[in-house]
Amino acid sequence: MRAFFIKLANLNRTIIYLIITLGVITPLVVPLNLGQKMSPPTENLYTYIDTLPKGSHILISADYDPSTLPELQPMLEAIIKHAIIRGVIPMVMSLYPEGTGLGIQACEKAKEELGARPDTDYVVLGYKPGFSAVILGIGEDIKKVFPTNYSGVPLDSIPAMKGVKNYKDIALTVSLSGASTPLAWVTYAYTKYNEKLATGVTAVSAADFYPYLQTGQFVGALMGMKGAAEYEYQVNKLLEKNGFEKGKSVFAVRGMEANSIAHFLIMLFIIIGNLGYFLSKKRREA
């Protein structure tokens, strides 16, 4: 038995890779349907949007490119759908040129699956270069930064933009990013204009954003695939309740199942490694 564990602790890395592959693929092929309980940062964001009065506006900035799409796109889609179902108007913009297409894609999905009407139920503002200048500009007048929507329609003539001038009329701004862009929103939109902020970030950069949650600079946050899955799951329940079966998505939920299995396998490897280490140490001592 001891020899077996020592042998196990010195497993060839090819076998480890193979086990990880199987662990990741299996839940993607055979769904585990584990369910997703919301963690506090996700719950805070969900509840905040859920309790906004009908007709409120939220600004969502898709500040990422396709490289971080698997984690961030499900967040964008779920937040847009959640807002639309609740009668809140999402305005989608991007500080990254590549984010524009991803924003449009998410809105098109909401249009197709929920029957949402562009410029009435949601607005696509598009991309504007200039990071801090854009964030500060919205604090003065959004129409100066985005005179038209993505299709070139003047914001003044868009019904959904009626009465929206600056952050005072925007109940929440959500920055989805794989980098440190949400911090620029904190520096300019929160500090200067006291705008309510939330964020969605990749798991690898999540550690950097926890202090901002603690200080209340973000009302809520979606941390990596886990946050995306929790939000997506919750929105799915809401869609089901409202009879929008077609709008349900399981991209992040499935991804998170694979992710969880991979984590458990790594934990198992660590336990095996330690068992082998202790047993071989004992043998040496004996």
Next chain:
Amino acid sequence: MVLKLILLLFALKGEVLNIKDVPNDDGSKLRIEYAIPFAVFDSAFIYRIEGKKSVKIDRLIHNEGAFIDDGLSYKGHYKYKLVIYSDTLQKVFESGLVSPKASWFDTSQFPLFLVVLLYTGLLLFYIQHARSGKSMYLRPIAGLQALDEAVGRATEMGRPILYVPGLSSLSDVATIAALNILSHITKKAGEYETKILVPVRDPIVYTIAREIVKESYYSIGRPDLYSEDDVFFATDSQFGYAAHVSGTMIREKTATNFFMGMFYAESLILSETGASTGAIQIAGTDAVTQLPFFIVTCDYTLMGEELYAASAYLSKDPMLTATLKGQDAMKLIILLVVGILSVLNLFGIHITLGLF
């Protein structure tokens, strides 16, 4: 309507439109302040007049009392006109001619400026101190002590050394620190006649790394050892670069791998491949998120500022060593300030020194 008119005129006594310069800017902004009773009028517009040109710049919706007019020139002269409408009534207010001022010093950055001056002064003080010839103690840094040994190992095995100067550009100080270490390692490798391979991701870093390697060989009197092909541009794609370097490690069977500079998500791919080939590995980075990966997979890791200290440590130049003393002194000051302010904060005394 008469009542509304009376209310309007009554409320509009005093200064209605006030234009102020925005301090600490490049002279492109003016602050437009207005005091109008929003309850008694239907709409209000602000116009900017420059020469004969009049532009409508804002429709006032909220009673914010002020907004910033941006995009102006410090050479221009502007006038502002506020027009308010109530039913069929219209009232116009005009400001005097104003010109935004361009500042020569951003006073909001004054605390930072002082800190920079203090730190520079400290560094110069210790450099001057070093000139007097007094020796300074440097704590041993295992990763740096092992550098020569790592080069020696490659020589013994007759295999090349791989030096990765990070994936960032020259604007990252970590890259500059990495290039400083490259000079030292090239000289050492030159003395032992061991081949050094330097794949580079950034074109500018490539040209500089090439010159450093060439100059280093020259400085030890071995220009013959330099080969144009030792320092090369691999690709600017992050993961393409990781694939290339991993392939190089496996095919060239490098005995020693150095990963110095700025790294991102590819750090583990590089160092784990190196670990699998059995190479001795020394890493150094200030990328906090990548440090754990290097610590796990490399034999030695220079953490954060140790990377910057490497040049002083390796060259033993007293002037360079002196700057490390300066850094330590500044760190002590920061620690004291943070400690004192935290204690004061516990007692409800909030002092930020204008830094936060």
Next chain:
Amino acid sequence: MLQKKIPLAIVLVFGIISAIQYFVPHPLSQEYYDTMLKWMIGVGSMAVFLALVSFLRHHYVRLKVKEHAPYSAVAILSFLFMTLVGFIGGMGPGSIFQKMFYYVQAPLQATMFSLLSYYMASASYRAFRAKSFEATLLLITAFLVMFSVTTFGNYVPGIPKTLEWIMAVPNMASKRGIAIGVSLGSIATSLKIIFGIERNWLGG
């Protein structure tokens, strides 16, 4: 000697001006900054040309070595193909260049990125050994964090809060400690170069 003195003088002058520029919001200062950026772009463009020559030479030399030849052949052919496709068909939406980017390069990059999960597994398998008190502490913390980021983490009372605490307190404290040292070190390195004390970047 002059070969080293001229670069050092340029570094001194432009280093000091650029440091001061940060505190000056005047348009003239901005103009200086923009000019410097343009120069950087200009110098960078020239460097790209040199880098391409280096890339091609490196792989051309390796074409003659049996072990490296297949890889270098792929590198050179891919380079030539993409250049030709870009010149002939353009790089706009729907072009072959863009399709190659989206359907070949992007998945290849994603594949390399995803290898991380394997490396993470094998690295943690080797590294997380309870060899000492500190290592055991690290192991327990890693276990807690890993468990809390799985789907099951939220179902165990206290785990989400523990994760938040680990991330916001010990994790952030150590990160900030390193960050302070890094900032001071990077300023010192910059000053050493500006004042010409550090000359290793010139080859020593």
